[in-house]
Amino acid sequence: KEKVEITKEQQALMKIITDAYNRHQIPQDVAKKLLQDQYSAEENFLLLTEMATSQVQVLVEFTKNIPGFLSLDREDQIALLKGSAVEAMFLRSAQVFSRKMPSGHTEVLEERIRKSGISEEFITPMFNFYKSIGELHMVQEEQALLTTVTILTPDRPYVKDQQAVERLQETMLDVLRKLCVLQHPQEPQYFARLLGRLTELRTLSHYHTEMLASWRMNDHKFTPLLCEIWDV
Numbered sequence: 211k212e213k214v215e216i217t218k219e220q221q222a223l224m225k226i227i228t229d230a231y232n233r234h235q236i237p238q239d240v241a242k243k244l245l246q247d248q249y250s251a252e253e254n255f256l257l258l259t260e261m262a263t264s265q266v267q268v269l270v271e272f273t274k275n276i277p278g279f280l281s282l283d284r285e286d287q288i289a290l291l292k293g294s295a296v297e298a299m300f301l302r303s304a305q306v307f308s309r310k311m312p313s314g315h316t317e318v319l320e321e322r323i324r325k326s327g328i329s330e331e332f333i334t335p336m337f338n339f340y341k342s343i344g345e346l347h348m349v350q351e352e353q354a355l356l357t358t359v360t361i362l363t364p365d366r367p368y369v370k371d372q373q374a375v376e377r378l379q380e381t382m383l384d385v386l387r388k389l390c391v392l393q394h395p396q397e398p399q400y401f402a403r404l405l406g407r408l409t410e411l412r413t414l415s416h417y418h419t420e421m422l423a424s425w426r427m428n429d430h431k432f433t434p435l436l437c438e439i440w441d442v
C-alpha cells in the first residue's frame with residue numbers, strides 16, 4: 211500500500227488556494243435578498259444576474275491567486291477565464307446550495323431559483339448536479355482545488371499554449387488526488403468520483419448556453435460583464 215504524503219510545497223500551495231477560495235463568498239446582503247419575502251420572476255432573475263455577476267468578479271480575483279496562473283500567456287489567461295466561468299459558477303453554486311444553511315433556507319433558495327424564469331429543462335439537471343455535489347461532502351480544500359482544476363482545463367477554446375496549462379493542472383490534480391486519499395481513506399474511488407463531476411459540469415454549461423439563447427429571445431437583460439464573459 212503506497213504511503214500517500216503531501217509535501218511541504220503542496221501544503222503551501224493548497225493553503226494559498228483554499229484561503230483565496232474562502233475569501234470570497236456571496237455578499238451577505240445579496241444572499242439575504244434571495245431569502246427575503248416574495249419576489250416576482252423578474253426580480254428573482256435580476257437577483258441571479260447580480261449574483262452571477264459578482265461570482266465572475268470573484269472568479270477573476272481567485273484565479274490571480276492560483277500559483278503560476280499569472281505567468282501564463284495573457285490571452286490564454288482570458289481564454290481560461292471565459293472557458294471556465296459558467297462551470298466555476300455552478301460548482302460554487304452547488305457548494306453554496308449544499309452548505310449547511312439554516313433550516314428552510316435551502317428550500318426558499320431553491321424556490322427562488324425555480325421561480326426566476328429559467329425553464330424546467332435546465333432547472334432539473336442543475337439541481338441534480340447540486341445534489342450530486344452535496345453527496346460528496348467535499349472539504350473546503352477539495353472544493354477550492356476542484357475549482358482550480360476546472361479553471362486550468364487545457365482544451366478550452368482559443369488556448370494557445372495548452373502544455374503550459376496542462377503542467378499547472380497536473381500539479382493541482384496531484385495535490386487533489388493525495389488529499390482525496392487522505393480525507394476519504396475508505397473510499398479509494400473518491401478522487402475518480404470527483405473528476406466525474408467535472409463531466410457533469412460540462413454538460414450543465416452546454417445547457418447554460420442554450421438557456422442564454424432562450425433568455426435573449428424573451429428579452430432578458432444581462433450585465434456587461436456577463437455579456438462579455440458569456441459571449442452574448
Ligand SMILES: CCOC(=O)c1ccc(NC(=O)c2c3c(nn2-c2ccccc2)CCN(S(=O)(=O)c2cccs2)C3)cc1
Nearest residue numbers: 234235236237255258259261262264265268302303306307
Ligand atoms: C461573491 C461570490 O459569489 C458566489 O459565491 C456565488 C455563488 C453562487 C452564485 N450562483 C448564482 O448566481 C446562481 C445562478 C443560478 N443559480 N444560482 C445559485 C445561487 C445560489 C445557490 C445556488 C445556485 C441559476 C442561474 N444562473 S445564471 O448564471 O444562469 C443566470 C444569471 C442571470 C439569470 S440566470 C445563476 C452566484 C454567486
